[in-house]
Amino acid sequence: MLRKYLFLGCIGLSASVLATPDKVVFSADNYQQQVKTIASDAFEGRAPMSAGEEKTIQYLVQELKALGVQPGYFGDFVQKVPMAGIAASQDMQLKMGPLTFKPGKDFVSRTQQVASRTELKSSAVVFVGYGIDAPEYSWNDYQGLDVKGKTLLMLVNDPGYATQDPEVFRGNAMTYYGRWTYKYEEAIRRGAAGVFIVHETGAAGYPWSVVESGATGTKFTLVDDNDNAGELEAMGWIQTDSTRALFTQLGLDFDELKAAAAQPGFKAVDLGIHADLQTRHWHQMGESRNVIGLIPGTSRADEYVVLSAHWDGFGKKVGVKGDNIFNAAVDNATGVAGVLELARMLKQRKQPLQRSVLLAFFTAEETGLLGAQAFAAQPPVPTKNMVALMNIDSMNMTGESDYVIQYGQGLQELEDWLADAAVGQNRHIKPDANPQNGLFFRSDHFALAKQGVPGLLFMDLGDSDPDYIANRYHKPSDEFLDSWQYGGVRQDLELIYTLTEKLGNSDAWPAWKVGAEFKPARDADLATR
Structure with a gap:
């Protein structure tokens, strides 16, 4: 039976709370109330740069203060995150050589430039395979290629998924290089003007409808001092059938070139055509906020374990007809409440941890991990002082389980720490059932991983409740439910607490394993300690 505990000051205190000086326990009552509050209509769906954000920030700061948590961002609880909301007009047309493509049906495109208009004008089109430069995998699709000012066509995912060969990249499991975010970033570094990723449902992990709906609304982006002028003029996706039709018109076989692109030594193909695209944009400048708290350590206070949601x-x-509030209860009021409950448990300790704990509540995860990126770019402490990060992005609300889901495999020593902690709960590690979807690279810990900080993702998006993805995920129906059971939450929060305690009282620095994409950044960081 699920045990429920009350605050120390409440009547009916459970004797187990006082069993040992540092024996702290999960409170289902506290956790339930936090989720119910954060996911309520009063918070208006918690959109960045909205009245709902203001209420959310005030609530989180209030709760951290009530727990006795200190400000964690240069003496403040709040990190300001300058952002812009950008929407692209859908009256655009993309011309590539002999064909003209229609928005939505054939392609989608947007930009992160804060500009009223962007343009591809007679931009040479090059097929660059997977658009990957990965030294650790001895792979470079850009070898000897100058792409400045050009428009690049590239494939989604990576050659490992294409070949299903475990000796190529990581086989079926997507790597960092398979993510569309990397592909855009690499193209920007090389001075490209535009990028269109060829969409395939299996390789991307979602259908075209998700791509289309995600590109037609307002998208948020971080803003630099030059209004993001260095970003792509056009960043988008193009349908496989549309790409195949283009290649056929050019006397090329798309499927043959796709197969060739999955083999070592592939050479990019200049298609001998040009791209033209004019896009009008509306933009709104604004500011969102991360909330950062600190629980100071003792003898190793300048070393930090990070807990985030x-x-x-x-x-x-x-x-939207009827209920138009996207309450985001499972994703991710459950995670926010989880970090608050962990903070309460840590503050109950008689003896603080040797290392400090940073509590991070990030903004704009749903629009590109923007809050986490801002935190990683301007952290309150150097990343070389961050021991590890544990990120919660939805929790199991259906009751106890005998497993812990592990996202990413063979990447970092933290996986071994996780396995040991699971055994201590008589649970086992369950590998991600769909590693080709790259979920490890799609939540906030990833922004810190790119800076070298090892991180674990705790997420239950439908694994314990398949109906959730089908009917409630990212919909108004993702609401607080009285039917929820908290046994699984208790298990996972106690596991995260155990990991935090072990890391917090250790002198260990969990490393990335050989071949992991983020190992060089961590090695360089730790070399300066």
Whole structure:
């Protein structure tokens, strides 16, 4: 039976709370109340730069203060995150050589430039295979290629998924290089003007409808001092059939070139055509906020374990019939409440941990991990002082389980720490059932991983409740439910607490394993300690 505990000051205190000086326990009552509050209509879906954000930030700061948590961002609880909301007009047309493509049906495109108009004008089109430069895998699709000012066509995912060969990249499991975010970033570093990723449902992990709906609304982006002028003029996706039709018109076989691109030594193909695209944009400048708390350590106070969750949802949407508030209860009020409950448990300790704990509540995860990126770019402490990060992005609300889901495999020593902690609960590690979808690279810990900080993702998006993905995920129906059971939450939070305790009282620095994409950044960081 699920045990429920009350605050120390409440009548009916459970004797187990006082069993040992540092024996702290999960409180289902506290956790339930936190989720119910954060996911309520009063918070208006918690969209960045909205009235719902203001209420959320005030609530989180209030709760951290009530727990006795200190400000964690240069003496403040809040990190300001300058952002812009950008929407692209859908009256655009993309011309590539002999063909003209229609928005939505054939392609989608947007930009992160804060500009009223962007343009591809007679931009040479090059097929660059997977658009990957990965020294650790001895792979470079850009070898000897100058792509400045050009428009690049590239494939989604990586050659490991294409070949299903475990000796190529990581086989079926997506790597960092398979993510569309990397592909855009690499193209920007090389001065490309535009990028269109060829969409395939299996390789991407989602259908075209997800791509289309995600590109047609307002998208948020971080803003630099030059209004993001260095970003791509056009960053988008193009349908496989549309790409195949283009190649056929050019006398090329798309499927043959796709197969060739999955083999070592592939050479990019200049298609001998040009791309033209004019896009009008509307933009709104603004500011969102991360909330950062600190629980100071003792003898190793300048070393930090980070616990995080994103607070944002999709807010209220105009034109939705009936309930138009996207309460984002499972994703991710459950994670926010989880970090608050962990903070309460840590503050109950008689003896603080040797290392400090940073509590991070990030904004704009749903629109590109923006809050986490801002934190990684301007952290309150150097990343070389961050021991590890544990990120919660939804929790199991259906009761106890005998397993812990592990996202990413063979990447970092933290996986071994996780396995040991699971055994201590009589549970086992369950590998991600769909590693080709790259979920390890799609939540906030990834922004810190790119800076070298090892991180674990705790997420239950439908694994314990398949109906959730089908009917509630990113919909107004993702609401607090009285039917929820908290045994699984208790298990996972106690596991995260155990990991935090072990890391917090250790002198260990869990490393990335040989071949992991983020090992060089960590090695360089730790070399300066």
